[in-house]
Every structure is written in structure tokens, then in C-alpha cells.
Amino acid sequence: MHDAWMNRLSEYLDEELDPEEHKALEEHLGVCPECASILAELRQVRARGRDLEDAPPPASLWTRIEAGIVPRRTIPFPEGAIAPKRAAESGPGRDRRLSFSVPQLIAACLAVALVSGGAVFGLLRSSGPPLGPLARAPVSGVMDRPGAPRTAPAGEREAAPLVPAEPASSRAPAANTLSESPHEEAIAELRKALARERDRLDPATIRTLESNLAIIDLAIDQAKRALAADPANTYVKEHLADTMRRKVELLQRATMLASASSAEGSR
Amino acid sequence: MSYSGGGVMTPSKDSEGTPSRSKDREDAALAARGDVRAFARLYSGHSARIFNLARRMTTSESAVDITQDIFLRAWEKLGTFRGEAAFGTWLHRLAVNVILARRAALRVEKVRFRENDGALDSFPAKAGSWDLSMDFERAIEVLPEGAKLVFVLYDVEGYQHEEIAGMLGISSGTSKAQLHRARMILRRHLTR
Numbered sequence: 001m002h003d004a005w006m007n008r009l010s011e012y013l014d015e016e017l018d019p020e021e022h023k024a025l026e027e028h029l030g031v032c033p034e035c036a037s038i039l040a041e042l043r044q045v046r047a048r049g050r051d052l053e054d055a056p057p058p059a060s061l062w063t064r065i066e067a068g069i070v071p072r073r074t075i076p077f078p079e080g081a082i083a084p085k086r087a088a089e090s091g092p093g094r095d096r097r098l099s100f101s102v103p104q105l106i107a108a109c110l111a112v113a114l115v116s117g118g119a120v121f122g123l124l125r126s127s128g129p130p131l132g133p134l135a136r137a138p139v140s141g142v143m144d145r146p147g148a149p150r151t152a153p154a155g156e157r158e159a160a161p162l163v164p165a166e167p168a169s170s171r172a173p174a175a176n177t178l179s180e181s182p183h184e185e186a187i188a189e190l191r192k193a194l195a196r197e198r199d200r201l202d203p204a205t206i207r208t209l210e211s212n213l214a215i216i217d218l219a220i221d222q223a224k225r226a227l228a229a230d231p232a233n234t235y236v237k238e239h240l241a242d243t244m245r246r247k248v249e250l251l252q253r254a255t256m257l258a259s260a261s262s263a264e265g266s267r
Numbered sequence: 268m269s270y271s272g273g274g275v276m277t278p279s280k281d282s283e284g285t286p287s288r289s290k291d292r293e294d295a296a297l298a299a300r301g302d303v304r305a306f307a308r309l310y311s312g313h314s315a316r317i318f319n320l321a322r323r324m325t326t327s328e329s330a331v332d333i334t335q336d337i338f339l340r341a342w343e344k345l346g347t348f349r350g351e352a353a354f355g356t357w358l359h360r361l362a363v364n365v366i367l368a369r370r371a372a373l374r375v376e377k378v379r380f381r382e383n384d385g386a387l388d389s390f391p392a393k394a395g396s397w398d399l400s401m402d403f404e405r406a407i408e409v410l411p412e413g414a415k416l417v418f419v420l421y422d423v424e425g426y427q428h429e430e431i432a433g434m435l436g437i438s439s440g441t442s443k444a445q446l447h448r449a450r451m452i453l454r455r456h457l458t459r
């Protein structure tokens with residue numbers, strides 16, 4: 001029962017026909033009740049499509065997304081957490097903003113880790129050191145480092161470091177008195193172990209873990225830059241060592257979690 | 268899956284159209300600089316629409332994962348949002364791209380643009396417990412793939428045939444034909 005016009009009814013409805021066709025179809029509608037009735041139904045279908053109700057996404061979706069967010073080089077900063085005494089410590093000739101912001105930056109990184117990584121930290125916290133009140137400070141505002149690119153993906157950061165690569169401790173012992181290499185070795189070993197086990201962790205946990213590692217890496221990166229600019233800054237040195245230690249701990253605990261999961265057989 | 272009720276991050280449809288473009292633009296700029304809270308506000312204003320787009324273009328089961336991908340991609344690409352278009356438009360277009368790429372990657376189902384009008388033969392007769400809109404949603408879900416995509420993009424989302432043709436790699440004529448086909452099938456489910 002198809003006449004030629006029936007296939008053009010949607011185009012007619014959407015005013016997609018050229019004027020001659022439009023007029024001809026209009027005339028046809030006057031003499032073809034079937035097309036007229038179908039057109040009325042198509043009009044209703046179109047209206048229903050436009051008015052469809054949106055179902056709300058699951059409430060947990062934002063938590064999952066937040067856990068997967070890779071922090072930018074420029075990260076949210078705890079408001080009011082800048083300790084004035086740090087400013088006094090920054091000596092002449094030093095990049096003032098950088099020198100006293102790095103410690104807070106590290107704290108901010110860990111704050112973000114705590115906030116966004118609730119899942120992993122919640123699971124793993126039992127054996128970890130508690131984070132101080134600063135780490136729980138509300139996160140807001142933006143801190144910019146002068147001269148730093150506005151944003152840079154983690155990959156770029158790795159690929160093009162703005163500071164010299166860490167010295168191999170045996171060849172350049174004087175440049176860095178931190179016991180950084182042992183940390184690096186531990187990190188590499190744990191990374192390998194985790195890579196073998198990571199299938200046993202559920203994807204949300206892996207994302208949270210990766211997100212936290214990225215945050216810690218950012219803190220490490222920032223501390224290294226600060227140290228390159230000011231090798232004598234013991235405060236930054238301590239924070240670098242501490243942050244490296246946190247990374248080792250996080251990896252250790254994640255590896256333990258993965259092993260435990262495999263022992264249980266499911267997670 | 269079930270749709271658990273909206274929390275703070277899942278606005279009702281009413282509030283969805285209201286976030287002002289300038290507020291969105293502000294939040295997009297903040298988020299581009301790393302402000303996760305600003306990004307959460309953008310999510311709050313736009314997630315329902317994106318989630319339902321994903322749900323209708325794929326399946327309810329995969330919509331959550333895809334929506335997550337879309338917002339993570341948006342976070343990564345926010346630096347490319349220049350603010351000439353509305354943020355919602357930019358995000359929506361990005362979402363369509365992610366959804367289409369995901370469909371292709373998973374080869375969930377080949378997009379079929381050939382005649383397949385028997386697709387609704389197995390469609391159950393009226394299920395009394397469903398309200399009309401759910402019945403209609405279900406009818407959309409089981410449309411032939413090509414017809415479904417075009418119907419969702421044109422009638423539900425408001426894209427033009429030329430845009431849809433570009434997204435799907437088909438001609439405008441095919442897009443029009445698929446739209447008509449979808450509507451002709453759906454008209455049988457208007458009152459059930």
C-alpha cells in the first residue's frame with residue numbers, strides 16, 4: 001500500500017523537501033487519507049523523541065570519574081594553607097614563589113590523593129601513617145607556577161623533564177645526597193610485581209591507584225625541580241624523600257592487596 | 268541495570284538546561300587549569316544528558332562505562348575547548364565521537380544500513396507494567412542499528428542530517444532514509 005509520497009513524509013515533516021516537492025506532497029495529503037494519517041503519527045513520534053525523559057546516571061558515577069582524573073601540572077591548592085613563615089625562609093636570589101610553595105604543593109597533592117583516592121587509601125590506610133590536618137584542608141583555588149606550561153599530560157612530563165635526570169648515585173654522589181636510588185629501585189620492582197598482579201584488582205581500584213601514583217609523581221617532580229633550583233633546601237629534600245617513601249608504601253600496599261585478592265580468589 | 272536516584276551530582280532534567288553558558292565557560296577554564304571542583308560542576312550540569320545519549324546509542328549496560336570515558340576524555344581535552352561554542356555543545360560532540368569510536372572498537376554490533384524491517388518481530392507485545400515512555404524507549408533500543416543511531420541523533424539530540432552523515436560516514440540521503448525508517452517503526456509503538 002505504499003505510494004511514492006509515503007517515503008517522503010519525514011522529509012516533508014522536517015521541511016527538508018524543496019518547495020516544489022513540498023507543495024506537491026501537500027496536495028497529495030489532501031487526497032490520500034493514509035499518508036495524512038501516517039504523517040500525524042510521524043509527528044507524534046518526533047515529538048516523543050524530543051521529549052524523552054533523561055534517566056539520572058548512577059550516583060556513584062562521579063566518584064569513578066574523579067578517581068580516574070589525572071591531575072594537571074597546575075593543580076588545586078588548599079586555600080589559606082600557605083604558611084607565612086615559609087616566606088620568611090626564602091632567601092635572596094631564590095625563586096620566592098616556588099621555594100615556599102613546594103611544601104604546600106606536596107601537601108596539596110596528598111590532599112587530592114586523599115580526597116579522590118578514598119577507595120585505595122581507605123583500603124590501604126591501616127598500615128600507613130595518618131595524614132596531617134593540612135592534608136585535609138579544603139581544596140580550592142589554583143596555583144600557577146610562573147613559566148610553567150599551563151597544562152601538561154603526565155606523559156609529556158616524563159618525556160621532557162625540565163630538570164636533569166636523577167643522577168645515578170654512584171657516578172654523581174655529590175649532586176644529590178638523598179637516598180633516592182634505593183627508592184627508585186624499590187619502585188621499579190614494585191611496579192613489576194604489581195603489573196603481574198594487577199588483573200586481580202578491580203578496575204576502579206586500579207584507576208584510583210594510578211590516579212594516586214600520578215599525583216605522587218607530580219609531587220616528586222615538583223620537589224625535584226625545586227631541589228634543582230635550590231640544592232641546599234633541606235625542607236624540600238625531606239619532602240622529596242617522604243614523598244618517594246609514600247610512593248613505595250602505596251605500591252607495597254597495592255601489591256599486597258593484589259596478592260591478598262588472588263589468595264581469596266575474587267575481588 | 269537500575270537507575271539509582273539522583274544524588275547531588277545527578278541533576279533533574281529541569282536543571283539541566285539552566286547552567287548558564289558563561290558559568291560553564293568559567294568552570295571549563297578553571298578545570299582546564301586543574302580545578303577538579305569546577306569539573307565536578309560541569310559534570311553535574313551535563314552528566315544526565317551525556318549518560319542518556321550513551322544509553323540510547325549503545326545499551327544501558329555499557330552507558331556507565333562510556334559516560335566515564337567521555338568525562339575523562341573531556342578532562343584531558345579541556346585545553347582544546349576555546350569557548351566559541353557552548354561547553355555543552357563541545358562536550359556533546361566529543362561524547363558522540365567517543366561513543367562511535369567505542370562502538371567501532373568493541374564491534375558490539377556492525378552498523379547495519381540495509382533493510383531489516385523484521386527487527387521488531389520479536390518485540391514483545393505490550394507489557395502492562397511499563398509506562399508508555401519506557402515502552403517507547405524500549406522500542407528505540409531494539410531498532411535496527413542504523414535507524415536507531417540516526418533517530419537518536421536527529422530527533423532526540425537535534426543534529427542535522429549533514430552533521431549525522433559526517434559522523435556516521437554515510438550520505439545525507441541515507442541519513443534521511445534511516446530516520447524515516449526509524450519513525451515508521453516507532454509509530455507502531457506510540458500507544459502501546
Ligand SMILES: [Zn+2]
Pocket residue numbers: 003005006028032034035036
Ligand atoms: Zn499517499
